[in-house]
Amino acid sequence: MPSSYMIEAKGLRKSFGSVSVLTSVDLTVERGTMLALLGPNGAGKTTAVRIMSTLLTADGGTVTIGGHDVTSNARAVRRLIGLTGQNTAVDELLTGHENLVMMGRLFRLGKAAALQRAGELLEQFSLVDAAHRPIKTYSGGMRRRLDLAVSLLNSPPVLFLDEPTTGLDPTSRMEMWDTIRSLMAAGTTVLLTTQYLEEADQLADHIALINGGRVVAEGTAQQLKAQVGTERVELTFAAGDMTTAHALYDGERLDEHTISVPIESVADIRNLLNLATEKGVDVTRFALHEPTLDDVFRTLTSGANAVRGPVGDGSGTTTGDTT
Numbered sequence: 001m002p003s004s005y006m007i008e009a010k011g012l013r014k015s016f017g018s019v020s021v022l023t024s025v026d027l028t029v030e031r032g033t034m035l036a037l038l039g040p041n042g043a044g045k046t047t048a049v050r051i052m053s054t055l056l057t058a059d060g061g062t063v064t065i066g067g068h069d070v071t072s073n074a075r076a077v078r079r080l081i082g083l084t085g086q087n088t089a090v091d092e093l094l095t096g097h098e099n100l101v102m103m104g105r106l107f108r109l110g111k112a113a114a115l116q117r118a119g120e121l122l123e124q125f126s127l128v129d130a131a132h133r134p135i136k137t138y139s140g141g142m143r144r145r146l147d148l149a150v151s152l153l154n155s156p157p158v159l160f161l162d163e164p165t166t167g168l169d170p171t172s173r174m175e176m177w178d179t180i181r182s183l184m185a186a187g188t189t190v191l192l193t194t195q196y197l198e199e200a201d202q203l204a205d206h207i208a209l210i211n212g213g214r215v216v217a218e219g220t221a222q223q224l225k226a227q228v229g230t231e232r233v234e235l236t237f238a239a240g241d242m243t244t245a246h247a248l249y250d251g252e253r254l255d256e257h258t259i260s261v262p263i264e265s266v267a268d269i270r271n272l273l274n275l276a277t278e279k280g281v282d283v284t285r286f287a288l289h290e291p292t293l294d295d296v297f298r299t300l301t302s303g304a305n306a307v308r309g310p311v312g313d314g315s316g317t318t319t320g321d322t323t
Contacts, residue, residue: 003067005028006029006032006065007028007189008027011024011025012025012048012058012063013025020213021047025213026215033184033189034203037191038200038210039209043301051063053070053077053160054077058071065080065081082152082158082159083159084148084150084151084164085147090135093136094134095134096127096132101118117153124149130142139172148164157189158188160191161193161194163194165194165199173196180203184203200293201292207293209300217296225290225291227296230263231262232251232260232289233261233263233269234254234287234289235259235286237257238284242257245281260289269288272286273286
């Protein structure tokens with residue numbers, strides 16, 4: 001019986017000299033879903049993608065794509081995958097159409113098939129009007145769309161997106177999100193790395209957080225958010241009241257005027273404000289703050305709070321060593 005996992009990595013290890021980049025990383029991506037791989041710079045995200053896309057050899061562990069081992073059957077894996085890296089990989093002197101046709105021929109498409117596929121992708125990515133302009137005249141968003149189009153020339157069932165929206169303006173980023181959603185709706189399996197946590201929140205079915213070369217947390221966005229606590233109220237105080245406020249409230253100091261306090265009900269908000277009034281502390285504003293992936297990222301990757309091994313899935317069950 002075929003595995004439900006289109007991408008499966010077990011015990012993945014990689015070092016560069018004396019520097020260990022990946023330490024026994026396990027990742028799985030079910031067919032037709034997206035896994036977002038998050039982590040600070042240098043955590044090993046791109047290294048993992050390069051290994052899974054056959055561009056780099058692991059020191060240990062195994063990776064299979066569609067049931068094919070990336071080391072022993074790399075050619076079969078390459079027929080199944082598309083890859084969009086952090087930097088655009090198109091020729092600036094050629095037009096968009098010329099880039100697609102050239103790459104189509106490198107994918108061993110016949111001339112007629114390459115021309116047909118180029119036309120389809122130019123239309124799909126709204127680049128028809130710019131098809132015969134040199135890439136050097138394209139905006140950043142247009143270049144990224146063309147780069148993604150190149151990775152889809154062979155209609156791969158698996159797509160690796162390594163920070164595909166880096167440097168894009170908000171409008172171009174949302175357009176790219178729509179494109180990715182349409183690919184997923186058509187059944188494409190996607191592994192995404194990104195520094196934009198909202199991107200993972202919006203797009204991913206499942207999220208894995210890498211820190212120090214290990215997966216330190218994984219689950220859905222909601223499961224991960226549940227691990228860092230309940231809702232919080234951010235209370236901002238008038239100048240001169242912060243010392244008193246900090247003594248009153250058991251919360252996290254966000255800046256020189258604001259404290260974040262965990263709450264469990266609306267009544268807690270009322271009690272916090274009443275306490276300030278009783279003690280003569282001036283609250284200038286307050287805001288309700290639900291846990292976000294930013295909170296997850298900050299909690300699990302920063303300083304003394306960093307988790308050193310996989311944590312629970314949001315159900316209270318641990319999945320590895322947390323020491």
